[in-house]
Amino acid sequence: MMKRPEISQAKDKGRVARREFLRTLGAAATCAGAAVAAKIVVSEASAAAEPPAPRPAIPNYDWTRHRWAYGVDATKCIGCLRCVEACKLENDVALDAHHFRTWVERYVYLEGEDKPRVDSQNDPVNIEASGSEREYRFANRYKDAKVEKAFFVPKLCNHCTHPACVQVCPTGATYKTLDGAVLIDHDYCIGCQYCVQACPYGARFFNERKHVTEKCTWCYHRITKGLLPACVEVCPVGARIFGDLDDKQSAISKFVRNNRVFVLRPESGNAPNVFYVGIDKDVL
């Protein structure tokens, strides 16, 4: 009997201690929350108070009002490679078989084989068929084989939400814009090519003329004027789709909404913004 009050006292003490602990925890959480909130408020405030300097000096363009994204309907692609040629001309990409802002892969499953045969327009057999490194064709190399399944997959920079290339850039020369594009400042890039290594998609390459890294910009100079990227513009079958995800009626919004879309290498954590329809498990 004598021990009960002690127990209850001990319980009370325990309760008090717990309460104390919880209070401290609550206070700490509140402080942390406040700090985070303050940081958000501060960053928002600073973002709001930011002068227009960091915005691109493009007339009538506000990069806070867009969220660009890209779609590829691989079921439609016919491998004509007009996109590759248009990209090279539009963006002054070296006219050879080793520098591409966009390319097309061909996957061919032959009868009796469990792995696809993959090639791209830069394959020596295809270059031989076109007759020049400046022109691109897919050689009809499987005409005598029994093809079970075949399709084309257009590729380009995925303008990832968490771009590994931006993460590793030592100077910040490559950066993510507010409207979703990943760009490179060619006047600031030191040409170390760390970003080339970091990109899991092989989308970046070194520009030997300018001594800097280069890649697809979604034709940023065009989209900010209300035009489509050159590759989308020339695609004769509508396999390439581009638009603004913030506009619910845009082609890309409908494409993403009306299809089961996939991204390449989701396990990389990069969160790509090029969405695919009609690709296969073997697509790299």
Next chain:
Amino acid sequence: MDPAFTILPFSGYVYPNETVMAWSLLIAIYPYLTGLVAGAFTISSLYQVFHMQRFRPVAHLALLTSLCCMVVVPLPLMLHLGHPERALNAMITPHTTSAFAIFGYAAGFYVILLILENWFVFRPHIVRQAQQKKGPLGWFYRILSLGSYDLSENAMRYDRKWIFALAVIGIPAAHGLHGYVGFVFGSLKSREWWSSDLMPAVFLFSAIISGTALVMVIYVVTCKLRRVAIDLPCLKGMAYTLWGFLMFALLLEGVEFASLVYRGREGIDMIMEYVKGPLIVPFAVLQFGIGSAIPLVVLTFMIWRGTTGKALLVGSAASALLVLLAVLMMRWNVVIGGQEIAKTGKGLLSYHPEISGREGLLAAAGVLAAPFVLLVIMTRLFPPWGQEAKPA
């Protein structure tokens, strides 16, 4: 006309942009040099920090070697950069999420630390020369003495404190710098061959063995050139150190490779094809067989038999030379090997460095020779030979 670039032949399917090598031979030389820095510093620290007297004859030589290698470290990077004149952008506006942005600071800090430690270590010599020498060389030493000619016991005690402190800070700095170089590769998720948590440790231990081996070779060669007797206990101590760290280095590399194979993630088939094919000579034969297994057997035998005399000298020097080869091959196999396995996991590329050119074999040989040319000059200006060394 478009500028020239080397095109890599390939088999299987590789991304079209992969047919031009992003990181050349020079980027394999860069971690080799930083490794030599860290390893040589380790030997120096065994004496300066842990007071291991048997390393006294090489302590100052190791420190000077470390400095000579370190000042050359930026050279391969600068030769590689597309815009070397913009290199400081990484320090002026460092991108904090970049593993590479901090390199300038880390390397800069470590160079200053090495210069300071060398200055304190060679201060008695500098002061004596400043007082004795005339002409431009006299001026050189007088400027370097910073006007302090005090060699009293009090001043020397003060110097020794600084040397100790710098050596203590230098251990994490040197090893951190090199571990971080491993992180530059290991943290990239785009290549299965690189992407490993063990990469910093693998780089670190291979660094220690390469630097130790380098000091052994330089010590033996300089003793022969100077016609002085080689301190065999010192050489034996380095041989034991080499053996110990070689065990760790091999174990870590073995575990790393085993994990890679055992995990068997996407692309492992191509990696195995590569390892069993083009990588047989540089990886299995040169790095592990000739470069690691033979020295390990020779060193183990010498430890077991208590070998001494000329046999110890020949065995140790030969083992050290082979370890230097092994680590060079390890750098090649990581940096170049990683890029020869296509990111697609479905193709292989084949890189053969060009002879001339900014990133060719001659440039790489020049970069590798530079620390030794520098060391010859530095040993003339600051003789590091053991007699002057006093216990710290």
